């Protein structure tokens with residue numbers, strides 16, 4: 001039995017239409033989108049429907065430290081000092097805590113308009129086991145905690161178990177703290193195999209590959225993993241976030257990280273290069289030519305002082321980008337998108353910098369991030385059309401913010417001036433998870449989150 005919904009207006013691949021009926025089958029797939037109003041027996045939804053946004057980069061546990069690292073830690077405060085606090089938080093995590101933190105995070109993402117998430121997951125053992133070798137069962141339990149959290153919140157999940165082996169270029173062994181993340185290549189491939197069996201059971205779950213970074217994955221391990229993965233699943237990697245790692249890569253290999261990767265790996269449309277922050281124009285030309293997606297997380301990159309990504313250069317080269325909330329200092333797709341444009345404006349001292357000459361600014365950012373984000377999520381999402389998952393964000397057109405707005409000015413107003421209040425309802429995989437700004441499980445999820453944080457930080461108070 002199909003469900004049919006008639007929206008006041010909807011943004012489809014060919015632009016805005018009024019009176020759009022979207023039909024969804026019981027599996028949660030869109031089976032028909034019709035812009036004529038002869039379809040009867042559809043439930044009326046008073047609002048503007050747009051495709052939900054894929055969040056392409058998340059480290060769920062880091063939500064627990066949002067706001068805890070804003071006191072200046074001396075004149076050299078940087079990504080590298082922030083990382084010490086992150087390791088401390090990681091050392092407090094159990095599968096239970098991870099589940100509690102991630103369920104709240106994912107529910108909050110859905111309320112903001114993210115309908116799927118790529119979880120770049122390197123916390124392979126409970127923090128209290130740090131220093132000891134971890135077992136396959138422990139690794140499975142940590143992954144399962146995330147899969148259960150996604151299922152509780154209802155968000156689509158691309159789980160990216162992450163390979164992490166060394167603390168720097170040249171095969172330096174992991175530090176004591178990093179042992180919680182590290183494993184042998186064989187153990188990693190076993191974990192992938194086990195998790196893929198779960199993913200075959202749900203259209204809401206995909207399992208891809210993540211290589212933590214070139215500093216954490218030696219070339220021989222990178223090749224072994226890539227040789228074993230030829231089935232089209234997404235491959236994500238942190239690539240050039242910090243100038244220090246670009247320098248280390250140059251010293252060790254004679255090449256910059258993006259340059260080295262393109263020369264040594266079969267980079268193609270499956271690949272998502274997270275934080276390609278320090279990229280030269282030539283590198284971005286090559287990334288665009290390979291069809292890879294650049295994964296940007298502007299609020300985290302700003303919070304960590306990473307540097308400005310040359311977005312205009314990527315777009316001029318015809319390159320694709322998607323967005324993620326990464327450390328979750330902010331959970332808002334519109335904030336990530338507007339900062340891409342604002343960074344470019346501040347650098348150029350001009351307005352309206354990111355453009356393709358066709359779409360308006362907000363529309364261009366939302367549509368391109370949706371399309372490329374879907375591709376590197378490895379799931380059929382990112383567009384309101386037959387054959388895709390029914391992931392729909394409904395904007396509240398009764399809000400004063402949207403008065404006298406139509407077509408692309410709706411999405412421009414949402415991206416540049418919207419707040420968390422602008423999203424009224426959210427459907428994921430055919431289920432209404434958020435109605436009237438309430439997530440169906442928010443009370444239970446909030447209680448679980450508070451319990452998890454009390455457990456994680458209790459030793460600070462005793």
Ligand SMILES: [Zn+2]
Nearest residue numbers: 059120238326
């Ligand atoms: Zn990351």
